[in-house]
Amino acid sequence: MNASIKKPLLCSGCAVLLLQPLLIATAQERQDDDRRHEPKLIEFDAPLAGTVSAPACAPDCGTLAYAVNGRGVIVGWYTDTNIVPHGFLRTPEGQITSFDAPGAGLGYGLDQGTYATSINDRDVIAGQFQDSSNVFHGYVRYPDGAFATFDAPGAGTQAYQGTTGEGLNEAGEAVGYYVDGNNVYHGFLRARDGSFTEFDAPGAGSQAGQGTAAFSLNPEQAITGIYIDGSNVLHGFLRYPDGAFTTIDAPGAGSRANQGTRPEFIDAACVITGFYFDEGGVSHGFLRSADRRCESDFHQDSRKD
Secondary structure, three states: OOOOOOOOOOOOOHHHHHHHHHHHHHHHHHHHHHHHOOOOOOOOOOOOOOOOOOOOOOOOOOEEEEEEOOOOOEEEEEEOOOOOEEEEEEOOOOOEEEEOOOOOOOOOOOOOEEEEEEEOOOOOEEEEEEOOOOOEEEEEEOOOOOEEEEOOOOOOOOOOOEEEEEEEOOOOOEEEEEEOOOOOEEEEEEOOOOOEEEEOOOOOOOOOOOEEEEEEEOOOOOEEEEEEOOOOOEEEEEEOOOOOEEEEOOOOOOOOOOOEEEEEEEOOOOOEEEEEEOOOOOEEEEEEOOOHHHHHHHHHHHHHO
16 A cells, blocks of 8 residues: 555544534524514405494405415405495505406495406406496406406396306416306306307206306316206316316215315316315315326327417
């Protein structure tokens, strides 16, 4: 062995001693970062919101935040002192803008007014309003404050009939439901150009108060919502981008009238969340994991482009 080649000095405690100040600093930085990012609950009320509950609106009196986008912009609605709903938008800085859709009624009570139910990352808002005859209409509100109002082709025109906007994706496509002249519910997809695709889930009932309602859609037009069958039981559905349906029933969901499963939200991977009513009428949340059928539909659509 070459005597000039020496092994380095090994000291079992040296590395620990050298690293200790660095470890302490790193731990302190983590604690500081955790404090900076500790979740905070911020309460707020729309400036003109009523502050007293009343039988005409309880439990929906005051300010109701309904949706938030990736930038932290919040939308919802509030009831004023006349119990009339108005839409609102709250910026991350806390500035609140109130708005009413063109044609919205302003009569006393919850049967008229404007509701905001969805917002995308471009600050486009979707929702519905009731006119002075208590008929529902859908709308899209753009970041500059302009509105596009719409009615599904088959929507009824009597009180408590009409079109309800619910969900919105990043492309500005909207879903919801409409009530026809016989008070039956039907789902719809509204494209950005204003064209409609109407649909009914297999198994949906055809009597008054029954039918299909869409609540949420993802970027690839996969849609979730509910259908009410001929026995008035709720079932969830997933409508794939190709138009095929699958039914969603939570294992513990009740099977009597007004019980069952209600999905509320779907993401890009077709992960679905919502809740169900059990046999005792108690609500429970559920999570349905990613659906690979959605992914295959996406790739098939991509190859066609």
